[in-house]
Amino acid sequence: MIKFEKVSKVFPGDFVALENINLLVKKGEFVSVVGHSGAGKTTLLKLIYAEEQPTSGKVYFKDRDVSTIKKRYVPYFRRNIGMVFQDFKLLTEKTVFENVAYALEVAGKSNREISEEVPGILDIVGLSNKMEKYPEQLSGGEQQKVSMARALIHCPSVIIADEPTGNLDPTSSWEIVQLLIKINGMGTTVILATHDKEVVNKANKRVVVLEKGKIASDIKKGKYTV
Amino acid sequence: MKFLKIWRTFKEGLKNFSRHWWLSFATIIILTLSLYVVSVTALLGIAANSIIKNIQDKVNISVYFNPEVSEKEILKIKDDLKIYQEIKSVAYISQNQALDEFVASENNDPIINQALEEIDENPLLPSLVITAHNSNQYKIIAQAVEGSDFRDKINQINYEKNKATIENLNKIMGLTEKAGLILGTIFLLIAVLITFNTIRLNMYSRKKEFEIMRLVGASNLYVQMPSIFEGIFYGICAAVSAMAFLLITAKLIAPLTKGSLQEGDLLSFCFQYFWIIFVGIFMLGVVLGVTSSFIAIRRYLKI
Numbered sequence: 281m282i283k284f285e286k287v288s289k290v291f292p293g294d295f296v297a298l299e300n301i302n303l304l305v306k307k308g309e310f311v312s313v314v315g316h317s318g319a320g321k322t323t324l325l326k327l328i329y330a331e332e333q334p335t336s337g338k339v340y341f342k343d344r345d346v347s348t349i350k351k352r353y354v355p356y357f358r359r360n361i362g363m364v365f366q367d368f369k370l371l372t373e374k375t376v377f378e379n380v381a382y383a384l385e386v387a388g389k390s391n392r393e394i395s396e397e398v399p400g401i402l403d404i405v406g407l408s409n410k411m412e413k414y415p416e417q418l419s420g421g422e423q424q425k426v427s428m429a430r431a432l433i434h435c436p437s438v439i440i441a442d443e444p445t446g447n448l449d450p451t452s453s454w455e456i457v458q459l460l461i462k463i464n465g466m467g468t469t470v471i472l473a474t475h476d477k478e479v480v481n482k483a484n485k486r487v488v489v490l491e492k493g494k495i496a497s498d499i500k501k502g503k504y505t506v
Numbered sequence: 507m508k509f510l511k512i513w514r515t516f517k518e519g520l521k522n523f524s525r526h527w528w529l530s531f532a533t534i535i536i537l538t539l540s541l542y543v544v545s546v547t548a549l550l551g552i553a554a555n556s557i558i559k560n561i562q563d564k565v566n567i568s569v570y571f572n573p574e575v576s577e578k579e580i581l582k583i584k585d586d587l588k589i590y591q592e593i594k595s596v597a598y599i600s601q602n603q604a605l606d607e608f609v610a611s612e613n614n615d616p617i618i619n620q621a622l623e624e625i626d627e628n629p630l631l632p633s634l635v636i637t638a639h640n641s642n643q644y645k646i647i648a649q650a651v652e653g654s655d656f657r658d659k660i661n662q663i664n665y666e667k668n669k670a671t672i673e674n675l676n677k678i679m680g681l682t683e684k685a686g687l688i689l690g691t692i693f694l695l696i697a698v699l700i701t702f703n704t705i706r707l708n709m710y711s712r713k714k715e716f717e718i719m720r721l722v723g724a725s726n727l728y729v730q731m732p733s734i735f736e737g738i739f740y741g742i743c744a745a746v747s748a749m750a751f752l753l754i755t756a757k758l759i760a761p762l763t764k765g766s767l768q769e770g771d772l773l774s775f776c777f778q779y780f781w782i783i784f785v786g787i788f789m790l791g792v793v794l795g796v797t798s799s800f801i802a803i804r805r806y807l808k809i
Contacts, residue, residue, distance in 0.1 A: 329721075352726065359723040369718045373525055385514055386724035430722065 281307045281438065281469055282328060287337035289323050289493075297323040299493045301337070305471060307437070310464045312480045313473045314504055315490035321473035324490070325440050328471070329361050330354050342437070359387055362431025362439040362468075366446035368423045370415040370430075376402065377411040380430045387434070397433060405429045405459060421452025428459060438469045445476050457483055480504040515728060519735025529708045530740065536704045537744035537791060540697030542751045545787050547693050549752065551686030553775060557766040558679050562641050565672055569651055570631040570661040573601070577632070583656050584634055590650065592643040597635045604630040631661055642676045644668070698794060705740075705798035709733065709806065716806040726807045730800065737799035741792030748791070749784050752776065 284303040290296050298320045305311050313321050326332040327339045330346050339346045341360070349357050363369075370379050380401060381394045389397075402408045405425040415423050424444055431439055441460060445453035457472075457479050464470045474480060480487060480503065487502030488495060523530050571580055577600060584596045599607070605628050612618050622629075636651075638644050648665035651657075709716075719729045753776055760773040769775040776783060 331721075355720060355723050355725045355728075358721065363721055369721060371715060371718055373715075382719075382724075383722045386719070386722060386728050388511060390510070434723070 281305055281309075281342060282471070283338075283340040284324075284327070285338045285340070287327065287334045287339055289320075289327065289332060290335045296493050298327075298334075301493075301495060303488065303495065303498075305469060307469055308464070308467050310461065310470045310483065310485040311472070312483060312485055312487045312502075313471065313490060314475060314480055314487060315496075316475065319490040320493040321475075321490055322442055325442050325471065325473055328438075328440060329358055329363060355386075359383075359434050360436055360438070362428075362434065362436040364424065364427050364431050364439065364441040364444045366443035368415070368420075368427045368447075370423060370426055372415050375412050375414055376407060376418070376426050379415070379426055380433055383430050383433050398429075401429045401433050402426075404432070419452070420448050421455060424448060424452070424456050425459070428456070428463075432463065432468075436468065438471065439463060441470065441472045441474075443474055443476075444472070445474060445479055450478065453479055454482065477504040511728065512731070515731030516735050519732035519739065522732055523736050523739045526708070526712075529711065530736070533701075533704050533708055533740050534743045534747070537701050537740050537795060538747040538751070540701050540794070541744055541748035541787050541791050543693045544690070544697050544790065545748060545752050545783065546755060547686065547690045548786075549756070549772075549776070549783070551682070551690065553763060553767060553772055554682045554686065555679075556768060556775070557763070558675065558682065560766060560768055561675060562679075563637070565641055565644075565668065565675065566635050566637045567644055567648060567663060567665045567668060568599075568633045568635050569663050570633045571659055572661045573631060575632070575659045579656075579659065580632055580634065583659075587634065587636065587651075590647065592638050592640070592647055594637045594639045596637075599633045599635060601628045601630055601632050604628075604633065641672050641679070644672050701794045702798040702801070705737070705795070706802040709799065709802040713806045716803065720807060729807060730803050733799040733803050734796055737795035737797075738792055739795075741788065741795035744795070745784070745788040745791040748787050752783070752787075 282303075282305040284301045287298060287301040288296070289298040301324065313324060315321050323332060327334055328341065328346070330349060333347050341357075346357075371382065374382065377398055380398045384394045384397065399408060399411065402411055405428055407422060407425055407429065410418065410422065415426065418426070424447075428439075428444075439460065444456050444460075448456065453476060460470050460472060461483060472479075472483075484501055484503075487497075487499050487504070489497045489499075577598075580598060584598055587593055587596050605622075608630060609618065609622075636647060638647055644665060648663055651660070651663060716729050720726075753773070756772045756776040760771040763772040763775075764770070767775050769778050
């Protein structure tokens with residue numbers, strides 16, 4: 281599904297973010313990428329959704345070299361990937377419904393399709409009673425759920441979550457991870473970058489440890505060992 | 507599908523326009539000022555040109571013939587003069603016509619009438635009144651007439667008398683054209699820069715929004731379209747306000763320009779060319795608004 285082949289990323293000023301990364305994520309897997317701040321977790325994820333390009337090596341998404349996707353086709357490519365961020369990245373001037381609907385609008389879905397699909401996905405994340413609220417009227421956990429609903433609305437084959445629990449209390453964090461596990465159970469590949477020990481240990485899934493831009497360990501059913 | 511996307515981005519643009527009303531208001535004010543300054547400069551330039559043209563039409567030179575030259579001969583010379591490209595028109599004023607005009611211009615002054623009766627003959631000379639296409643051509647025309655083979659039939663050419671006026675007029679015309687062009691260009695440049703910067707600040711305040719849109723899978727054009735529509739709305743609002751201010755200015759200046767314009771005064775001038783001026787301002791406003799939005803947003807679409 282996703283393959284990193286001898287991938288290195290060097291930022292200007294000779295800052296090595298990733299060095300010689302070889303990684304294979306199979307369809308339907310749940311992978312936690314852990315490591316200290318600056319270990320290269322976010323860069324690794326950005327390479328998947330083409331926000332960054334590798335300095336050397338290749339990143340494949342469904343056997344396609346991501347770096348060959350032309351810039352103007354990147355938005356279309358991203359519709360295959362659901363993304364969840366630490367800061368939620370919600371449009372503050374849109375309601376919960378509108379935020380989720382926006383992902384469908386950009387894809388040219390009809391109003392009828394939107395009004396059928398959005399309530400369904402909001403029901404899955406448990407926010408069907410807050411459709412008309414604005415992000416600022418929600419708790420952090422609820423905002424992250426909106427972000428997840430938006431990521432899921434296209435039925436993507438992969439969900440990439442970059443520190444989704446970073447701004448949340450333990451209870452909300454666990455709810456989000458449970459939701460990710462549930463989504464994974466439905467067949468969606470999940471890549472979770474985090475340094476939340478609790479989350480990784482409770483998930484009990486494959487753990488890839490990054491240290492100074494290199495893969496320090498890759499354990500099938502691992503614990504947080506950093 | 508395309509129509510659906512255009513309709514959605516139009517609605518989004520309208521929503522943004524009213525939602526960020528304070529930013530929209532500030533942008534419209536700046537754009538209005540820019541359009542107003544540019545259009546006032548252009549209008550004054552056009553009006554000055556029209557005033558000068560009007561004066562120019564009133565300027566002419568008269569070639570007076572000796573009393574013994576027959577009307578037939580003068581009319582032949584008139585036909586000969588018409589060949590010159592520089593000459594716009596030639597009018598023949600007979601002795602009698604000249605006398606009638608002179609008496610009328612003196613308001614039938616009894617003393618003058620009495621004097622004329624005493625002379626018992628018409629003291630005025632027949633003449634040809636020459637109007638040129640351009641006031642700077644009078645010198646050449648006067649020289650051509652003086653150097654012609656009918657020179658000995660001419661009593662006097664009044665070019666010298668009008669020379670100073672004509673030369674002044676030429677100078678003013680040249681100066682107005684240059685000043686108008688330079689001022690217009692400077693103001694236009696300032697208008698473009700100020701408008702661009704205002705819209706850039708407007709877009710800067712929403713850069714996070716654009717980033718999210720891109721990450722969610724919106725194409726560049728889909729992110730840009732609402733802002734382009736916003737640019738159109740700015741342009742429309744600013745054009746209407748600038749036109750209103752322009753008419754108010756024209757009304758205030760109108761008394762000063764009464765009679766100097768062919769159209770009456772500056773306000774009548776504005777009304778006569780209302781649609782041309784409005785469409786001009788409107789196009790400039792929309793082009794400025796749209797291009798500024800388009801360029802300003804581009805830098806936030808590189809994710």
